[in-house]
Amino acid sequence: MTQISNIQDIFTQRYDAFFLDVRAAQANLQNPDKPILSGVDLEQSLTSRSLLRVEKQAIREKDLNQKHNINYLNENLAKINIKVEERLTEELKDIENVYRKVVGIEDTIPQLLDLLNVKAATTSRIETLAMELPWFYQDLLKLVNQPKYRRTDSNGKIIHVDSLRAALNRFGIENLNPVVLSLAFRRWLPQITDPYPQIKNRIWDEALATSIVSRKLASLHKIDENFAFSLGMLSLLGTIVVVRLYFRLFDVIQREALIEAQNEQQHELHAALSRLVPAGDFLNQLLDKFALPMSAELISKMDMKRVFIANAMNEVVSNETEISPLALLLKQARGYSRYRLLKQYGLVNMQEAKDYVRTLRLPNGALTLLKTTDIRTLNLQFIANTPNN
Template sequence: MENILKTRFNDLFLDVRVAQKNILDEGKPQVNVVDAEQNKTSRQLLSVEKQALLEKDLNNKAELNLQLSVNSQLDAEVERRLLEDIQDIDHLYNKVLGIDEVMPTLLDAIGVRAATISKIEPLAGEMSWFYNDLMRLVNQPKYKRVDSKGKVILVDSLRAGLSFFGLDNLIQIVTSLSFRRWLPQITDPYPKIKVRIWEEALATALCCKQIATISKVDPNHAFCIGMLQLCGKIVITRKYFRIFEEVQREALIETETYGKHEEHKALRTTRPNGEFLNILIEKHAFNISTKLIVKMDMKRVFISQPMQELQQNLPDSELSPMALVLKQGSAYAKYRILKQHKLIDLPQAKEFVRSMKLPKGALELLKTTDIRTLQLTTSNN
């Protein structure tokens, strides 16, 4: 069941229509791509004379074999370069994601018991983008406040923005606003990838926060780890599309230079391989997330050790409470997202939720949790 649902979640990451179609195909025998296309051609050309049909099938099979060969070579070179690039954690941290140097310090400062807005404000001000993003958040219509004359009160200073939701919400705000800036932008022909990563990150963070309240661990730290554990998924996605474009461009130039017309034609029709991207994410994303979080070196937000425990694939009995919260929150978030997109039926849902071994009372709490929006209350509420 776990593998079936993982496959569906990976399909959804690329395209909800693909995920829905593949559910219908589950359990059916798999047909080789080349043979499938050849059989399709044969059915379509039954009225054509035998020799022409044979030649057509052979040509189609040769073209498909060449296309598959070109795709395979591209994938291999993309993976080789990607594996080289992800060894440099400093580069991933500073350039690929562009994590602000002050962000971990800011999160630590918020986590101190004696934290005050006046101590936090100078650190927040060092992140050049933060003021504008925070103003957009606090001035959303759903948070609007009015004065005695009914006029909307516009928040326009960093201090007022930081104070608006209160200190209890600031770890969530800093984490989520930062994370959104790291999301990949260009992922054609899979334009929904950005949405899917955010959907998973927010759902996981919110589920972890809720489970944390029952598991007696810090809910804000749980939110933080739930979201940041997907950093590696962003890294692999961004690197994959950049490297694919680079490798394809170089191969097109090479085949044109040496007159390899058939290979050149095949390369022109090659598109990024979503299934291969999912394989790369499965192999490398969580390890990268762990290394990035360790590099953040936060002293007050205790999330690096739980990440390392899960990276080592320790049994549940050896996991710390925070690591277990992340494991359970991540699984429940996936279940809710699959349910939201009608990609899981009731018996499968029951079996999957049972396998999570949620603490007593967590399921009732999670059932009523909105996983699609930040749960923030203003300091005046």
């Protein structure tokens, strides 16, 4: 059996690598003793291998030059990242800007989530509010007309949904909380994260998995399923913020440094700066430091009146010993979801899985419930009903 702190460290390291690049994480697992290379180091190592055909003396000279170049590049990368963190820290203080501009949360979203948690909510009231979101109509129709949600008439002909009211009725009020939140969250995801293009997919995978697992655990904790689902998904808001800001600020600060080097005719420095790319390991450090606290601030900023999740998010951030059932649920859901994602890509073995899941202290019956749960789809349950107008 692996020690608790050790297995948690292993999973954290494994998940950090997975978050950046699945194939690289799998390669690292196959070669555990091989040092993980940064983008700068990787480029240099490829160059080094190509030099194996030249004379030994030339190789030694090249190696010395390469080591100097790598150190020089990494020194300048570290300087860029220090400035990035300084500006990121400042930008995070302006919650209004982060909320409106960095993520782009519209006031209608928390209002809709509140309405969907009112027992007297009707399709007509939801439709009126949803119409304030210019993107919602098209996104909802695209979702409802997917093969898994289609209906057919008595002749087997597909019934195409072409109105907002019909789409809302098709899903039913009981399903709209996860539908609305999922559609909104996908719009908030970062799009440009080169040289790590998979990041937006990893954020979505974790958000969906965490919200689904949270909803499944809700019955065991005697918690409202909508609260659990909402907290699970919105707990990744801070990740979106940090990722968006890191890549944007890296680009800005690198450009400033290039202009300064050019103006001062520092040719070697300019060449080095031109080759720098965002550092995944440093991004993971920023996420560990800022993501959860920012999620808590943004959830509080949403100021929902009927979705009572802000206090639980703050409890998770403060890492209190005595926490509410909802906060405990989120911690368990985050841990289990990450385990399932690593398992899905072959990044954890059976013994590691057993040791890690044991540290989550899941409630009785949870593993039986969760092991058959699909964490990749909303798993909406449709019931026969008449439109609620």
